[in-house]
Amino acid sequence: MGTTVEALSREQVAARLASDIPDGWYVNLGIGAPTLVADYLPEGREIVLHSENGILGMGPAPAPDRVEPWLINAGKKHVTMLTGGSFVHQADSFAIIRGGHLDLCVLGAFQVAQNGDLANWSISTTEKAPAVGGAMDLAVGAKHVWVLMEHTTKTGVPRLTERCSYPLTALGVVSRIYTNLAVIDVTVRGFEVREMLPGLTLEALQEKTAAPLHISAGRLAENEHG
């Protein structure tokens, strides 16, 4: 693909995303890679994590000798509670999600389309044992939906596309994408590159992206001044 730039690790993308979460936001981290974001929340910011199974104010994983058997997150891993946290039942937990009370949901994805369509729950309509969980609720409910994913599949197929070919999770919901190569906003113009790895050219990034990339106004201004 012609670039010698070293892509970010999943941990680095998670940390990059975490640094953009403002103080005081209520955030749901989807299962899989988004869960890593919890490990990189910036010091000094109070960010309240929500878990679909009915937790507000979820803390990090416990020390092995401090596991609470009854306290798991949506990924069914043991977690802790922060001071100020609380429990709700399943209907109330999804009232929080669907009702627009979360500032942010971070989700993994198979594909994101330039109009913000999200495909992250199934790779085929004939899949064996499909599973959806809370993905569709989170995608339509959170005030901001940010996607954290590799820029392409392992075989190099772009995940940012003109139109999703995989089954949709929700229509027009993604507002920002953090990949191992770039940070990209989804706007009325389509994909707007907000940030790229140092040394990566727009052309090289475009090569790995199956829809037109635009330079965001913010970034243009930055370039003009820099």
Next chain:
Amino acid sequence: MGTTVEALSREQVAARLASDIPDGWYVNLGIGAPTLVADYLPEGREIVLHSENGILGMGPAPAPDRVEPWLINAGKKHVTMLTGGSFVHQADSFAIIRGGHLDLCVLGAFQVAQNGDLANWSISTTEKAPAVGGAMDLAVGAKHVWVLMEHTTKTGVPRLTERCSYPLTALGVVSRIYTNLAVIDVTVRGFEVREMLPGLTLEALQEKTAAPLHISAGRLAENEHG
């Protein structure tokens, strides 16, 4: 009206109704006369009273020196809590009502029709400052709806009618009526007299009732044997 029988007082009707509530029932007593039923619940039966404003297990009025200022019933009177009671919020309280979880609701009424239609919230469509409260929810939600009322208005107009002329509360919901003269079931046949004041004839009762009265099968059997 030709009968010398002494009609029951409101308290006597309430006591008569109370004696029919089985052990273990969950019951809502509407505001007004039905509230009196609470004073006559039979000893030895655990009957759990629900109040629309979010109480299960409501007890009697407190002694004057034991008033809890934050503990009122749907009629906005101070009450007490029984051991085993609990509080719920307003949406949950009406989930209890609408969801069919109450065994019984006792309501007052202006009119009941022979098909079980209930009119108990408004006497005119042009009424000043109408108010409905929880009456419509209770009427459609409870497993049994019993009405407690005078058999006629003060001026002698029958309240048991072929068809309600007042605005309806709910359609076909009333299963039994306790008046100051009789206990009457509402069945597919219409009004079936279950019990009358001693000395009252069916003819005299019919005179005060604006729809045909039938003798209930149970009562017929009783007559045959008695």
Next chain:
Amino acid sequence: MINKIVSSVEAALAGIGDSASIMIGGFGAVGQPDILIDGLVDKGARDLTIITNNAGAGLIGLARLLAAGQVRRIICSYPRSAGSVAFEALFNAGRIELELVPQGTLAERIRAAGAGIGAFYTPTAFGTELAHGKETREIAGRQHVLEYALPADVALVEAWQADRWGNCTYKQSGRNFNPIMATAARLTVVQSQHLVALGTLNPETVMTPGIFVDRVVHQPYGDPQG
């Protein structure tokens, strides 16, 4: 750091303007946030739409706001009660609009707004004047009425305890509409009898998680008035 505590009623009500729709918690006087209502009177915001169960009594709290002529429209279930003179005077003079909603439907519409549910079918009020002109549908053999979510610009809530994250508890029947209204407004303002340090409230028994709350003002108001 999350700190939703504000130091004055003025600060708690900042930004509430004319023509706002405002939910007010409470059932009768219990759980009614009188200090915040007084603040609205002082503020002088006009042309308000008030969503609440009752329409106040005497000349305090909601009745005072009504008497001040600041309310254009009231959406409630039971405006008529002992002492509801302020409302009745306005209503009889045609100086206030009334949308009368069955209490359970009111609660459910508020809950729906907070839970991101656009509308729902309820059996309550089918066949009555309060369903006049509304869509109906037979579901599982039963007739239902279509009712829409009822959101508001502002919710005024009275809590018993609150912390700096906005976690709240309520006292006895003071719970009523407060927890559901807290979920259904763009701006939720809590008047709390007690302020407690973060971590004081048991995570298992928080009744309103802080995610629903924007501002908390400490008002050790004492027992319900009126």
Next chain:
Amino acid sequence: MINKIVSSVEAALAGIGDSASIMIGGFGAVGQPDILIDGLVDKGARDLTIITNNAGAGLIGLARLLAAGQVRRIICSYPRSAGSVAFEALFNAGRIELELVPQGTLAERIRAAGAGIGAFYTPTAFGTELAHGKETREIAGRQHVLEYALPADVALVEAWQADRWGNCTYKQSGRNFNPIMATAARLTVVQSQHLVALGTLNPETVMTPGIFVDRVVHQPYGDPQG
């Protein structure tokens, strides 16, 4: 006297027959009533419809019921998980029907059944395969999907504490689906870790009022398995 406590799992499950629809609480292993599920296996009831979030893991609890071939159909959001081998084997062999429901829609449909709401409009899943063939409606400028209440014959619930009236509390994230399922079935059976005397539970913090519960069986089961 109200006494919902039964002395054996057999008595707790009495009357549950072939073809029953059964809700099973829990999210993953936490809050899953394994002893009651084992009782269903022993009972041998067949052709069951199971409503639950996950489809079990390993060879205990729900997975054991599936492996025993007693389940014809499962309604859930996330059947696939680490160790969901019993479900996957049945599904791939075409020996079990799957109705896949977004988690929040599943929770809301269960709650609706308990609350007497016939159906509701949710934005979740609009435009996706999971809304295929469903009615849609634009409400307040947003597209919604019509979803129906989901009741069941039986709900199996795991509680932390319960009393003879059936009042329950839950532990941490063991709450999840249990409180809403308790409201939505004709027969609600609770497996409780602890039995407490009536009056032990604080009326303000009862999570499932006894009105929703039919039977309680004491099972000091210990920590969630698997």
